[in-house]
Amino acid sequence: MNEIDTTVYKEAFAGFYAEGGAVWDIGKPQAPFLEIADTVQGSILDVGCGTGSVALFFAEKGHAVTGIDLVEKAIERAREKAAGKNLDVTFLVKDAFTLLDSDWRFPSIIDSGLFHVFADDYGGFVKEVEQKRCLYVKALEHVIEPGGTLYLMAAKEKPEGRAALAGYSLDALQNAFAEGWKFESIKEFVAEVTQESAQMYPDADWTTWFAVIKRKGLADGN
Template identity: 40%
Template sequence: MSIDPSRETFESIYAGKPPWEIGKPQRAFVEIADQVTGAVLDVGCGTGENALFFAERGHPVLGIDFLERPVEEARRKAKRRGLHAEFDCRDALTLTELNRQFDSVVDSGLFHVFSDEDRVRYVAGLASVTKPGGRLFLLCFSDEEPGTLGPRRVSEQELRDAFAEGWAVEEVRATRFEIAPDLKDLSFSEGGPKAWFSAMRRQG
């Protein structure tokens, strides 16, 4: 079953146990943590594990998600852990209205939910919130993951094409998503769903 990107679908998923909620940051972001500089925006932050990881490393962090439930949980986590991080309920397709810019932007599993039309809007929004010379770090489902379970698959060429204007694509490499280990009725590749990890630098 493919994931419908609608608000109702994600509200339903968060009412249970989202497969991407693993209680820690995704390994792909831990591996490049030293490349992340300055103020960080986590787009589609969910319950905040990636955002809180960077906050713990001393970065000013804003995490946004279009659902109130995970944003509230992210705020509770920050309080419990004694970490300072902002979390805001905001649609990622309205980034151009944020009126803030960041040195680093992270996207863990959001890019792949958008239609072609919304993808264009989203990339334009990312450009507006990333400082010139700032970097975007993006983790998305790969077209090398077999089947149709989960979100839309993305090819390396689609990634490069989406960021062809105004960005320097520094890296696209194959990796894996980590998912919750106790999920029922979900079957992905052994070792986790195949993914692309990309690093892009904002030009201008």
């Protein structure tokens, strides 16, 4: 069993959801997910699913979807939204690092803003953030089927002095998925945030990466 301390994340995100109006919680998937929607195949794991907007969108399109998140409040809301739409989606309170010990396998994985969390040391509170980033990628490798696809959205590193989230440079993103993965596409876009957040942070830079990353298949060897 892998013991990874995620208390800081749990407390921070529980705080965001308790306050309501989390900056990313726009009630629908970010635009790039809509653009690639028809290419997504089979059952989907949405890691760090929050209140379930992306998971529910794909469930409505007929996919079997499992959404996991560290925070109970987020999963409660996701379940309420699924019930309101009469959709059968599995939403679980579950730490992404426990995927390292899981026997789940999915051909498609969505990460809309979780890998992104490991770009930041939360002002020095999160020790060994790089180790967590590597372990998180290992967890994805453990549960993705050979030849499966990861759809990843993560903030882009901002120029010095711009108010924004910590994010990844292109190199950092590519290096994290250098072994046994292949980038099918990667592009920048400006992420949508809630209206209140846009008004509250008018100078923030929400430039974000969207990448489609394929895991090596059995025929590709180890």
